[in-house]
Amino acid sequence: MQFGMQRFAASLPDFWGDSIHTCCFATFQLFDCLICLIQGGSSTEEVLGFSSRKNKDWFDENSQEIQELLAKKRAAHQAHLTKPSCPEKKQAFRRACSHLQRKLREIQNEWWTSLAKRTQLSADIGDFRGFYEALKAVYGPSPQVQSPLRSSDGKVLLSDKISILNRWSEHFQSLFSTNRSVQDSALLQLPQQPLRLELDEVPTLDETYILV
Structure with a gap:
């Protein structure tokens, strides 16, 4: 096979130039190396081995x-x-x-x-x-799935971890730093519970023993 390739490369016309001959010979050398690996008995297992999982069973x-x-x-x-x-x-x-x-x-x-x-x-x-x-x-290991988020203007889809964390930080800062006012009429609509004055009394010794 190698002799036939060399004859084919030598039979190329001269007007192709030396660059074509050099490229052909380099290709033939790579192909010969591949043939030697296949015919020499070297397998993928011997060269690369098997991938090992971190969490073994x-x-x-x-x-x-x-x-x-x-x-x-x-x-x-x-x-x-x-x-x-x-x-x-x-x-x-x-x-x-x-x-x-x-x-x-x-x-x-x-x-x-x-x-x-x-x-x-x-x-x-x-x-x-x-x-x-x-x-x-x-x-087994817990899968770590990261859901993408959109930017504050909704135009950019954030997928990397740092951008997603910065977006969450921006969201909560804007959420808790904004001054909000609540109307008194809304507070009056909340149901009121009766006062439990017995909670103000000091617990007795028996009640303390029960709690401890």
Whole structure:
């Protein structure tokens, strides 16, 4: 493949100039590098790896064991697909599926039991940080959704955090700093409760004991 590309680049007319040849050779070198990566066995998993979540659950903490179980199931499935009429391979595939499901249930139950014990221990000894982390592992991280706001004149839609906070500050400053007058007729329309003069009396000793 590389020899054919070089022949193609060499067969270009001379009137294209040296810049075209340089660009073509640079492109061919990048393509050759890509072919080497593909044919050399390097996979995306080896080069980039997997993304890890900050809040892990029972599947993430037992990823290696689960991946091994899944690999055995895939191997049994491939063996069954190559020869579907073979009863031994079909039974082996069913046993692999049953074993995978049983192990996944065991791993999940062990994870939840361990998390419940850790949560209870944190609550008993007053470890609020550990208790909060355990609850966070159960319910997951709380989504932080920021609703956009419009500016005071309504023409600009604010979406960044600083602009939204400044807009709320502007709103409450204008709300509480404005001088408002209330008419006496509106106050007179409010329902009046009767005076409770017994509240002015000093509480007795028995009432104090009851309250304490």
